Amino acid sequence: MKHSYKRLFFIGFLLAMGYASDAQTASDAEVVYKPIVQLGALFKDHMVLQQNKPIPVWGKAAAGATIDVQLADSKKQTISDSKGYWQVTFEPLPSSFSPKTMTVSSSLDEKQLNISDILVGEVWICSGQSNMQFSVNGAPEVKKIVPLAKNIRSFKVKNTVAFQPQDTCEGVWETTHPDSAVALAFAYFLETSVQVPIGIILTSWGSSSLEAWMPRDMTAIVPHYKIMMDEFDADQETKNRITAILDGPKPWKKDDDIFLRRQTNILYNAMMHPLIPYACRGLVWYQGERNAQSMYGMQKEPWYTRNSGMLKYGDVLKAWIKRYRNGWGDDDLNVLVVMLPGYGKVLESDKNNDSKSPEAHSWAWMRASQLQALELPNTYVANTIDLGDDANIHPNDKLPVGKRLSLFAHNIVLNNKVPAMGPTFKKLKTKKNTMVVSFNNVKKLKTTTGKAPTSFWLSDASGHWFPAEAKIKGKKVIVYTSGLEKPLYIRYAFIGKPNVNLVNEVDLPAYPFRTDTFNP
Structure with missing residues (x-):
């Protein structure tokens, strides 16, 4: 049987991508495989695109394929590289409640991808640990606004880890609000003030440290992170356990879930890297409790306190923000940091041990570190010093947190000067x-x-x-x-x-x- 060059190319691509084994015949491969052009994980029905900023669209296909992408009335064309990667960038669009469509096709593909019900508005990534993950049902004041929340869509990144940066992640766009209480409150008040569709990309996991969300290349600029990654690379027992959990039954056992989310770097690989460089206005970051478990960081016991600690956190946070902006190729990427709220417990390392003393090893030191982020442009810190719970690390007063965050976003989007900061x-x-x-x-x-x-x-x-x-x-x-x-x-x-x-x-x-x- 004779095969055209294109058919043979398809078979070779199939073998290279792992869709067929070497034992399969060419005829079998023809039956099993039809090349499919792929899109980045966020490009799905009901997605929200960022208004008034260039819109990158990317994916994978057969190497050397001509890729045609149409978004509304605009068309772009490119050729996939030797690894099959391709990307086009559309000109900025104004906000729109009128649904748009996107089509993607390849010169070496019989199938066209069709994405429908696309809105254009404000897109924000909401990330961090448990207080960002904190459910709407746990926050009574936020739950009350659910019937009022309109024009909000959400994409929840599935919680998982990976040893290497991933190109894709699991999740779908929902035509409703996120389950995060802080993210919903933020989106609700922002939509109310700017009157455009809001898209929230939620990628968060309880107990995760700042270092869990750091790309490996930050080892070159953060000394303690290099030590952490060197230790991780040498720890075959930990890596074997991670692999066993990922390959094992679902859902994970509680201990296994906690073990995964307390690791370094591998959350970034699986839950943040696939989002880059999706156009967005900025990042809302509610994290710090994990790094607040020690003053100076890098403790050997317990192992999960091996991170920056409160006193190093500010410098590391600034380096992290700069690296994320570099990853997105956007020096103007806005970062909204949530200050840790009131919490009365002091560290066991504190000899004074008086929670009412300004000398105590308390969260006051973490807040001081978080405020160092203000030394960078386009960075904001939402003050929560009057909120929180003396004995509960997961307070339910999430509504004012989201509202204060929305004030910063309101000014960013509308270029207004409404008061957003306290004295x-x-x-x-x-x-x-x-x-x-x-x-x-x-x-x-x-x-x-x-x-x-x-x-x-x-x-x-x-x-x-x-x-x-x-x-x-x-x-x-x-x-x-x-x-x-x-x-x-x-x-x-x-x-x-x-x-x-x-x-x-x-x-x-x-x-x-x-x-x-x-x-x-």
Whole structure:
């Protein structure tokens, strides 16, 4: 039997892709295989495309194939490379509630792909650990807005891991809101204000560290991450267990699920890398609890505290943000960080062990690290210092978290200047035994209780901290204590679960701060 060049090419491609064994005859291969052009995992029915930004579309096909892509009325053509990869980029589109279609075809393929019901609006990736994963049903205030949530679509990335960066992931676009309470609240308030379709890509997993979401190449710039990856590469027992879990029965046992999500790098490979470079406005990042289990990081026991720790987290977070922007090829990729809310527990390493002291090894240090992200452009931190639960690491007050995040996104999308931040430290003046604090982001200072501001401490050169009294005077707060003659430094809301009441004219809480450089 004679075969055309194209037929033989198909058979060779089939063998190379693993669709047929060497034992199959050419005739068998002709029957079994029809080459199929493939699209990236996010390109499915009901998807939301990012408005007003270039739109990359990519996939795989037979090497050397001519690929034709049509999105609405625009057409693009390219040729797949030697590995079968192809990509085209469409010009920016305005927002649209009118469904669009996409078709993709290959010169070496008998089948055309058809994607329907495509909207154009705002696309945000929501990622992190358990408090991002926290269900709508666990947050009563968020659950109440479900009937009101309109024009929101979601894509949930299946929780899994991979040893190497993956080109694809499991998930479908749903024509309804995500199950994440924070992501839903964020999407709801954003849609209400900007009036365009909202697409949420949810990729999160409880107990995961920042290092779990880091690409391997960051070992070149983050020393402790290189140590972690070298240890991982040498740990055959761990790798064997991961392989056994992935190849074993589903659903996973609880211990196996926890074991997978507490590893380094392999969540990024399976759950973030496949999303790149899907056009989006930015990333919402609610993570840090795992890295807050130690001060200095890289503890040997328990093994899952082997990460940056609270004091290194800020520098690592900034490097991570830069690397993600590089991956997306978008220096303007917006990153919205959720500050860890109030939580009263202190670390076992804390000799002081007084949760009400600003010297305690509490989440105050993680919040200070998270706020370092503000040193980068297009990065924002949602203040949650007035939220949380003294004894519960998973508080249910997720509605205000999403609302505050949406204020930043509103300004980004509409280029507006609605107040999105509470008061932030501006400068400090000392007058005898009194300190005067000036703030940014405020037209009027007030307290939610109508009483004096709380949660201030003062210190002198000794480094010992004394509770202080405070009063508002215009846009400033005057702080003093009778137990200190020559105050030099001030800390505000610098404990695990502070009792705070200081806000600006739109009731956004003041951000925690400290003016000293004492080591914990």
